[in-house]
Amino acid sequence: xxxxxxxxxxxxxxxxxxxxxxxxxxxxxxxxxxxxxxxxxxxxxxxxxxxxxxxxxxxxxxxxxxxxxxxxxxxxxxxxxxxxxxxxxxxxxxxxxxxxxxxxxxxxxxxxxxxxxxxxxxxxxxxxxxxxxxxxxxxxxxxxxxxxxxxxxxxxxxxxxxxxxxxxxxxxxxxxxxxxxxxxxxxxxxxxxxxxxxxxxxxxxxxxxxxxxxxxxxxxxxxxxxxxxxxxxxxxxxxxxxxxxxxxxxxxxxx
Amino acid sequence: xxxxxxxxxxxxxxxxxxxxxxxxxxxxxxxxxxxxxxxxxxxxxxxxxxxxxxxxxxxxxxxxxxxxxxxxxxxxxxxxxxxxxxxxxxxxxxxxxxxxxxxxxxxxxxxxxxxxxxxxxxxxxxxxxxxxxxxxxxxxxxxxxxxxxxxxxxxxxxxxxxxxxxxxxxxxxxxxxxxxxxxxxxxxxxxxxxxxxxxxxxxxxxxxxxxxxxxxxxxxxxxxxxxxxxxxxxxxxxxxxxxxxxxxxxxxxxx
Numbered sequence: 001x002x003x004x005x006x007x008x009x010x011x012x013x014x015x016x017x018x019x020x021x022x023x024x025x026x027x028x029x030x031x032x033x034x035x036x037x038x039x040x041x042x043x044x045x046x047x048x049x050x051x052x053x054x055x056x057x058x059x060x061x062x063x064x065x066x067x068x069x070x071x072x073x074x075x076x077x078x079x080x081x082x083x084x085x086x087x088x089x090x091x092x093x094x095x096x097x098x099x100x101x102x103x104x105x106x107x108x109x110x111x112x113x114x115x116x117x118x119x120x121x122x123x124x125x126x127x128x129x130x131x132x133x134x135x136x137x138x139x140x141x142x143x144x145x146x147x148x149x150x151x152x153x154x155x156x157x158x159x160x161x162x163x164x165x166x167x168x169x170x171x172x173x174x175x176x177x178x179x180x181x182x183x184x185x186x187x188x189x190x191x192x193x194x195x196x197x198x199x200x201x202x203x204x205x206x207x208x209x210x211x212x213x214x215x216x217x218x219x220x221x222x223x224x225x226x227x228x229x230x231x232x233x234x235x236x237x238x239x240x241x242x243x244x245x246x247x248x249x250x251x252x253x254x255x
Numbered sequence: 256x257x258x259x260x261x262x263x264x265x266x267x268x269x270x271x272x273x274x275x276x277x278x279x280x281x282x283x284x285x286x287x288x289x290x291x292x293x294x295x296x297x298x299x300x301x302x303x304x305x306x307x308x309x310x311x312x313x314x315x316x317x318x319x320x321x322x323x324x325x326x327x328x329x330x331x332x333x334x335x336x337x338x339x340x341x342x343x344x345x346x347x348x349x350x351x352x353x354x355x356x357x358x359x360x361x362x363x364x365x366x367x368x369x370x371x372x373x374x375x376x377x378x379x380x381x382x383x384x385x386x387x388x389x390x391x392x393x394x395x396x397x398x399x400x401x402x403x404x405x406x407x408x409x410x411x412x413x414x415x416x417x418x419x420x421x422x423x424x425x426x427x428x429x430x431x432x433x434x435x436x437x438x439x440x441x442x443x444x445x446x447x448x449x450x451x452x453x454x455x456x457x458x459x460x461x462x463x464x465x466x467x468x469x470x471x472x473x474x475x476x477x478x479x480x481x482x483x484x485x486x487x488x489x490x491x492x493x494x495x496x497x498x499x500x501x502x503x504x505x506x507x508x509x510x
Contacts, residue, residue, distance in 0.1 A: 021345055
C-alpha cells in the first residue's frame with residue numbers, strides 16, 4: 001500500500017469510527033424513524049389508501065424511505081463531522097497533514113456516504129422482511145442510490161464547511177432538506193396533487209431522485225429516468241467540483 | 256536549512272496584518288525560540304508553516320520543500336504541537352496517535368510500534384483506551400506532544416507547550432525535547448516562559464506587531480538591548496523596562 005493510500009484510508013477510518021462509536025444515534029435512531037414511518041403511513045394510512053398506481057401504498061412509499069434514509073444520513077454525517085472537528089480544533093490534525101484537498105474532501109464525503117448506505121441497506125432489509133418488495137431495475141437503482149448518497153454527502157460537506165454553529169446545520173436540515181424531501185413525493189404520487197402544486201413539485205430536485213429510486217425498486221416513475229440520471233450526475237459532479245475548490249482555497253478551514 | 260522563511264506577510268480577511276515581511280532562517284539541528292507578547296504573530300507564523308494559514312505573500316521552505324507548491328514533502332517534515340488542546344473527543348488516546356500516523360502515510364506495523372513507544376515515553380500506556388476528553392490537562396498536553404512526534408518529524412514546532420502544566424511535567428518535557436534535539440530534531444519553540452527559552456534555545460528571535468525585531472543568542476539579545484538578561488531584553492522589546500527586576504532591585508537599594 002502506498003503512503004497516499006494509507007493516508008486516505010486513515011481519513012476514511014476516522015470518519016467511520018466516529019459514527020460507529022455513536023451508532024445508537026447515527027444508525028439506530030434513523031432505523032427506528034423509518035420503522036415508525038412504515039408503521040404509521042404504511043399500516044395506518046395504507047389501510048385506507050390501499051393502492052397507488054397499482055401498487056400497495058406501503059410498497060409505493062418504501063423506495064422513497066430508503067432514499068430518504070441514505071440522503072438524510074449522508075448529509076447529517078458530513079455536516080456534523082466537519083463542524084464538530086472545526087469546533088474542537090481537531091480538524092487541524094488532518095489539515096496540517098500531507099493529505100491533499102481531494103483526499104480530504106473524498107474522505108469526509110465517504111464517511112457520510114457509508115453511513116447513509118448502511119442505514120438505507122438496513123432499512124431495506126427490515127422492510128423486505130415486513131413487506132413484499134423486490135428490485136425491478138437494479139441497473140437504475142444502484143447508480144441512482146449511489147448518486148443520491150454522494151450528492152447529499154457533498155451537500156453535507158458544503159454546509160459543514162460554511163457552518164459556524166450547530167444551529168446552522170440543523171437549520172439546513174430541518175428547514176431546507178426535510179421539506180424538500182417530504183414535498184418531493186416520498187409519501188404520495190405528485191400526479192395526484194392539484195395544480196399549481198403538481199407543477200411546483202417538478203421544480204423540486206428531490207422529486208426526480210425519488211422517481212429514480214422508485215423506478216429502480218418497483219418499476220414506476222413519472223419522470224424521464226435517463227434524463228434524471230444525467231441531471232443528477234451533473235449536479236453531483238458540479239457540487240463536488242465546487243467543494244473541491246473550497247478545499248483548495250481552504251475556505252473557512254484554513255485562515 | 257530546516258526552515259527558510261523569506262519576506263512572509265499574512266493579512267487576514269479583516270485587513271489585519273498579523274505577520275509583516277518576516278524573514279527567518281533556522282539551521283538543521285538548532286533549538287530556536289520565538290518570543291513575543293500575545294498577538295505578536297507567533298502562532299500565525301507557525302500556522303503558515305504548517306498549512307493551517309495561507310500566506311498572503313512571501314515564501315516558506317521546510318528542508319528545501321516549498322510549503323505551498325510542495326506541501327506534501329514540507330508537511331511530512333513538520334510535527335506540530337499546537338497551543339490549543341485540539342484533540343478529537345471521539346477518539347481514544349491510542350487511536351489519536353494511530354490516525355495521525357496514518358495521515359502521514361505510516362504503515363500499520365510501524366504505527367503500532369511507534370504508538371506503544373510514545374505511550375510509554377509519555378506515561379500514557381494505562382490510558383490508551385480512554386477517550387481523550389476524559390484526560391487531565393497535563394495528559395492532554397502530553398498526548399499532543401506524542402501526536403506531533405508520531406511520524407518522526409525532522410522539524411518539531413512547539414507552540415507554548417508548557418502553558419498551564421505543572422512543574423514536574425514541565426521539567427519532563429524539557430528533558431525530552433533536549434534529548435530529541437541532541438539526537439538531531441530541529442525545534443522551533445514559542446513560549447512566554449523566558450527561563451524556558453533561556454535554558455533550551457541556541458538562538459532566539461523577538462517578534463512584535465508581526466515584525467521580527469531582533470535575533471541572536473540569549474546573551475546577544477541582552478547586549479543588543481543594553482541589559483544583562485533575556486528577561487530585561489524582552490521587557491525592552493515590549494517597552495516595559497520599569498518592570499525589570501534589576502531596576503526594581505536597584506530602586507530598593509537606593510531607598
